[in-house]
Amino acid sequence: MSTIAAISTPYGIGGISVVRVSGENAIKITQKIFRAHDGTLLENMNGYTCKLGNIIFENNTLDEVIVTVFKAPRSYTGEDITQISCHGSMFITKSILRALLSSGAVMAGPGEFTKRAFLNKKISLDKAESVMGLISSNYEKARKINYSAYCGFLGQKINKIKNKFFDILSDLNAEIDYSDEDVPELDNNQLILRLENINSELNNLIKSYSIGCVIKNGLKVAILGAPNVGKSTLMNFLSKKEKSIVTDIAGTTRDAIEESIILNNIPIVLIDTAGIRETNDKIEQIGTQKSKEIAEISDLILFMLDASREITDEEIKIINSFDKNKILIIINKSDINSNYNLEKLKKLNIKNFVLISAKNGTGIDNLSKKIEEFIDFGAFQNENLIIMSERQYNVLLRAQKNLENAIDKIKSVPRDIFADILKESAEILCEFSGENLETKIVDSVFEKFCVGK
Amino acid sequence: MEYDVAVVGAGHAGIEASLAAARLGAKTIVFSINLDSIGNCPCSPSIGGTAKGTLVREIDALGGEMAKTADVCFLHSKILNASKGPAAQSIRAQVDKNQYKIIMKHKLETQKNLHIHQCEITGMFKFNNFWILNTNLGTKYKCKAVVLATGTFLNGKIHIGDISNNSGPDGVFAAQYLTDDIQKLKINTKRFKTGTSARILKSSINFDKLEIQPGDPVVTPFSYMTENPGENKLVCHIAWTNDKTKEIILKNIETSPMYSHKIHATGPRYCPSIEDKMVRFSDKKRHQIFVEPCGIESDEIYLYGMSSSMPEEIQLKFLRTIIGFENCVITRPGYAIEYDIIDPTCIFPTLEIKNMPGLFSAGQLNGSSGYEEAAAQGLVAGINAAMHIFNKKKLILSRANSYIGTLIDDITTKGVNDPYRMLTARSEYRLFLRVDNADERLTPIGKEIGLVTDEYFEKFEKRIFLKEKEKNRIKKVFIKPSFEVNKILEDSKILPISEAVNLETFLRRPEVKYDLIQKIDKNSPDLPNSITNRVEIEIKYEGYIKRQMQQIKKLTRLEKILIPEDINYMNIINLRLEAREKLSKINPINLSQAQHVPGITPADIATLIIWIEKLKRQEV
Numbered sequence A: 001m002s003t004i005a006a007i008s009t010p011y012g013i014g015g016i017s018v019v020r021v022s023g024e025n026a027i028k029i030t031q032k033i034f035r036a037h038d039g040t041l042l043e044n045m046n047g048y049t050c051k052l053g054n055i056i057f058e059n060n061t062l063d064e065v066i067v068t069v070f071k072a073p074r075s076y077t078g079e080d081i082t083q084i085s086c087h088g089s090m091f092i093t094k095s096i097l098r099a100l101l102s103s104g105a106v107m108a109g110p111g112e113f114t115k116r117a118f119l120n121k122k123i124s125l126d127k128a129e130s131v132m133g134l135i136s137s138n139y140e141k142a143r144k145i146n147y148s149a150y151c152g153f154l155g156q157k158i159n160k161i162k163n164k165f166f167d168i169l170s171d172l173n174a175e176i177d178y179s180d181e182d183v184p185e186l187d188n189n190q191l192i193l194r195l196e197n198i199n200s201e202l203n204n205l206i207k208s209y210s211i212g213c214v215i216k217n218g219l220k221v222a223i224l225g226a227p228n229v230g231k232s233t234l235m236n237f238l239s240k241k242e243k244s245i246v247t248d249i250a251g252t253t254r255d256a257i258e259e260s261i262i263l264n265n266i267p268i269v270l271i272d273t274a275g276i277r278e279t280n281d282k283i284e285q286i287g288t289q290k291s292k293e294i295a296e297i298s299d300l301i302l303f304m305l306d307a308s309r310e311i312t313d314e315e316i317k318i319i320n321s322f323d324k325n326k327i328l329i330i331i332n333k334s335d336i337n338s339n340y341n342l343e344k345l346k347k348l349n350i351k352n353f354v355l356i357s358a359k360n361g362t363g364i365d366n367l368s369k370k371i372e373e374f375i376d377f378g379a380f381q382n383e384n385l386i387i388m389s390e391r392q393y394n395v396l397l398r399a400q401k402n403l404e405n406a407i408d409k410i411k412s413v414p415r416d417i418f419a420d421i422l423k424e425s426a427e428i429l430c431e432f433s434g435e436n437l438e439t440k441i442v443d444s445v446f447e448k449f450c451v452g453k
Numbered sequence B: 001m002e003y004d005v006a007v008v009g010a011g012h013a014g015i016e017a018s019l020a021a022a023r024l025g026a027k028t029i030v031f032s033i034n035l036d037s038i039g040n041c042p043c044s045p046s047i048g049g050t051a052k053g054t055l056v057r058e059i060d061a062l063g064g065e066m067a068k069t070a071d072v073c074f075l076h077s078k079i080l081n082a083s084k085g086p087a088a089q090s091i092r093a094q095v096d097k098n099q100y101k102i103i104m105k106h107k108l109e110t111q112k113n114l115h116i117h118q119c120e121i122t123g124m125f126k127f128n129n130f131w132i133l134n135t136n137l138g139t140k141y142k143c144k145a146v147v148l149a150t151g152t153f154l155n156g157k158i159h160i161g162d163i164s165n166n167s168g169p170d171g172v173f174a175a176q177y178l179t180d181d182i183q184k185l186k187i188n189t190k191r192f193k194t195g196t197s198a199r200i201l202k203s204s205i206n207f208d209k210l211e212i213q214p215g216d217p218v219v220t221p222f223s224y225m226t227e228n229p230g231e232n233k234l235v236c237h238i239a240w241t242n243d244k245t246k247e248i249i250l251k252n253i254e255t256s257p258m259y260s261h262k263i264h265a266t267g268p269r270y271c272p273s274i275e276d277k278m279v280r281f282s283d284k285k286r287h288q289i290f291v292e293p294c295g296i297e298s299d300e301i302y303l304y305g306m307s308s309s310m311p312e313e314i315q316l317k318f319l320r321t322i323i324g325f326e327n328c329v330i331t332r333p334g335y336a337i338e339y340d341i342i343d344p345t346c347i348f349p350t351l352e353i354k355n356m357p358g359l360f361s362a363g364q365l366n367g368s369s370g371y372e373e374a375a376a377q378g379l380v381a382g383i384n385a386a387m388h389i390f391n392k393k394k395l396i397l398s399r400a401n402s403y404i405g406t407l408i409d410d411i412t413t414k415g416v417n418d419p420y421r422m423l424t425a426r427s428e429y430r431l432f433l434r435v436d437n438a439d440e441r442l443t444p445i446g447k448e449i450g451l452v453t454d455e456y457f458e459k460f461e462k463r464i465f466l467k468e469k470e471k472n473r474i475k476k477v478f479i480k481p482s483f484e485v486n487k488i489l490e491d492s493k494i495l496p497i498s499e500a501v502n503l504e505t506f507l508r509r510p511e512v513k514y515d516l517i518q519k520i521d522k523n524s525p526d527l528p529n530s531i532t533n534r535v536e537i538e539i540k541y542e543g544y545i546k547r548q549m550q551q552i553k554k555l556t557r558l559e560k561i562l563i564p565e566d567i568n569y570m571n572i573i574n575l576r577l578e579a580r581e582k583l584s585k586i587n588p589i590n591l592s593q594a595q596h597v598p599g600i601t602p603a604d605i606a607t608l609i610i611w612i613e614k615l616k617r618q619e620v
């Protein structure tokens, strides 16, 4: 394969920058522009060692750098790699890259280093995805989960499940192929038990995707309520910005406003909406309609009431129109009235509510605790086994669907057909780590990478 | 002396190879160290078995001989896995071992264009475009093509306990010289081992204490040409090992040459010796033994499942622990045999050895195990030796059309680490590679090659015509939920129908067999089982078979992309280094074979496709 090069550190000014070269000619090409101070040639260096020297291109000394050498197959990509650590100016870094490109390297495509690592069987596809996840992790929980996937916990789990499949398949094949030996016949109920066991393991992983999504994309939380209850005030308080306009005029917010925040280690996409009410104002009507649509697509609705007044029939009507499972009632302005009459709420059968003051911040801790409970991390104690990638999720879903079909058919189809259906599940599961994957799928995974990884 | 084709060895591979070459018009000679051992079954006197029976059918469909001979001299025949589904089913028959040899020998003797000759081939080398073979008597043969089918004879060495001697099976001399010349040609060889069980005297067995295993009431023949195979001639029996057998074997385990490390060669994983089974499956209470007669005019009994190379007195001791064998008398002890094989990755899927035009290799010599596996390769090698002589396109069977193709692709692409046995699990397409439809898959190919006779082909076409006609007919016939119909269903313990359905839909119900249709629909034509059985399978499992056909399409697409013979993988810089090395070693003929080379990924194949396309464009 061609020898590729790219800048591996972020664009911008930094202490140092790293230019990475990988491929059969990585060492030869780097040598063309590098002179070690002690005269050592790169080809004589062992893997995992480095040398100080100058980058000289067209008789011009560009920078003093450190070159680290990795030798195939003991490198990230499985090929020969050199890494040039130079001073972190964008100008110097780009000049070095240009020098490499005119010495025979070609510019690496997005994710090409990691793609090569996958093609050279250094890492599995799920691991490659976790590398991507690691790069983009911007808070602790995401980093932790991506890191454990990177360490292979998830891959190991999938392998375990896959091996259970293969065990069953080989038992089935033995039953078929050694019918002239004394191989015992398999009992259907026993088989079903083994398959149900696999199914429940698949199911746990599949369910974890909802959490994976929250961790990756943030929980979509919409603040809804009648005008002037204090929605925008809460939004500004939580995002620590004055993004939403706050006035005492009902109907201030006309269009939904979005803001990403991290609350107690939970990434949240907070949406402030226009107050909902029956009105003749065209713009407000549209706003009301839009708020309802946002409520539909949100993971959680914070429905805000005003503690300074009684709940209205209109509010009750709106509350009832939403899915009770994703609604949390917030009673705002506790600073004005801390003895809010809960009777009416109780009649509505609502037990889950928080009393806050968006103005001075009381009750916010309680609110974030309630949000955390809503996500129910408790059900996923094992952070090592959370699915974050949509591709992986779909693989698992398909495998499960197939498995359920197999269980369903076990008594009505003969053994060889049954084994065939089951084999398909195992094949689907192989896609998880990228074995037997069509090139296209592989490419689409790597296109999402940033260059230099 | 000059011949077009010389076949070295007249075992199951050599027989098919020499008959095929001669029938295709090549002047052929076949050598055997002992002409009385032509077609010998040194192990179990049986032909067929799961997947193996399908190989025999495929040999028949292509115009080979094994099926027809087995149909004439079978003693006991059974469909295996009858209830486990269409892909699992196959035929297994006990044959009269002596009869089988006599018939095969006579077929070779009377075949036009074919000479048989008793001698040992001791040397072989290339001279211009000819191969020269030397015999132990100093005679030279000059041939345009050679098929090596030497089975277990190359440097054959037999072990019983700590006694060993150079010999082939059943007292025939080993071939001690030919390996040297094979190695001189830079063809890689390896050493394998296999083993067999003792034969005991029929009159020394107490059959009253054994279970009877009868054959099928209606015998299913191997060959599509056999219309009336006749009935089973005798029954087989089943015996079991017990704790005492195990105790004796384990106590004396060190006397087995495998365990005393006298043998270093690799043995078959799939039919281990009894001492192996006792060690490896130590938690198993008992092991089954099939008690198989060797022939009508023979009182020797073969014990399937009891292969052993322990000292003779130990063999007698543990056999006598078995209920029914208390007074058994051994006629021949079991033994292990070591022999040389050719590393099959040195062979093209045509079975021609790479870089050795005109030199072919088949059978156990290629690292396979089993008569059927040997015969299958012999047939392909014989056909291609003839194609070589007549400068015609050589036959390559596909994984998508046969177990023969799968077998050859497996061994030549992946190599062998232990004797290769055919299994249904080796095929990705086993729902299509069934025992019933071997003719549909292969007879047109056999016809084109010229081995399938006109008579055979006419019968084949008629069979397919009748099958298709019946499949079409039952689409159009509806049955109604009448009292009579539901009474018949009830009698057969099948849920009644509530509305009119056509017979095709009805046949898809898992519990419905074709014979029920015959009962309900009085207008059903009178068709033989071989056709109704196929109608039933093809309709009942249509969806599943279709899925495999889809996969087959993908494979066929790759098979059609040929790799230029002079390709230099080292020049394909876009290919991973590992892939370049592996592909250079195997030198696959098309992308399907390339795809199966261990370590090659779909991404490598995609790179190759682009490279080959580019080459093609440059040529234009």
Ligand SMILES: Cc1cc2nc3c(=O)[nH]c(=O)nc-3n(C[C@H](O)[C@H](O)[C@H](O)COP(=O)(O)OP(=O)(O)OC[C@H]3O[C@@H](n4cnc5c(N)ncnc54)[C@H](O)[C@@H]3O)c2cc1C
Binding pocket: B008, B009, B010, B011, B012, B013, B014, B031, B032, B033, B034, B037, B038, B039, B040, B041, B042, B043, B044, B119, B120, B121, B122, B149, B150, B151, B152, B153, B154, B169, B172, B175, B178, B194, B195, B196, B271, B335, B336, B337, B362, B363, B364, B365, B368, B369, B370, B371, B374, B375
């Ligand atoms: C002891 C033993 C146990 C076995 N057990 C099993 C088993 O459990 N299951 C199973 O499936 N298979 C078993 N087999 C394998 C099966 O017997 C063989 O796979 C099959 O017979 C191979 O057929 P073949 O044509 O390749 O070779 P063979 O049948 O071995 O025939 C070889 C022929 O070549 C001739 N020959 C060899 N060298 C020369 C020469 N230099 N010059 C002239 N003629 C030569 C011989 O005379 C012979 O005719 C066993 C074989 C043996 C020997």
Ligand SMILES: Nc1nc2c(ncn2[C@@H]2O[C@H](COP(=O)(O)OP(=O)(O)OP(=O)(O)O)[C@@H](O)[C@H]2O)c(=O)[nH]1
Binding pocket: A225, A226, A227, A228, A229, A230, A231, A232, A233, A234, A245, A246, A247, A248, A249, A250, A251, A252, A253, A254, A273, A274, A275, A276, A332, A333, A334, A335, A336, A356, A357, A358, A359, A360
């Ligand atoms: N005392 C008190 N006043 C509050 C609190 N929260 C909001 N307010 C006041 O309530 C008024 C309305 O606040 P907003 O945040 O604009 O209300 P809104 O729900 O966004 O209103 P619309 O955008 O019109 O739907 C402002 O005058 C706020 O200062 C609170 O916790 N306590």
Ligand SMILES: [Mg+2]
Binding pocket: A231, A232, A233, A244, A245, A246, A252, A253, A273, A275
């Ligand atoms: Mg507002």
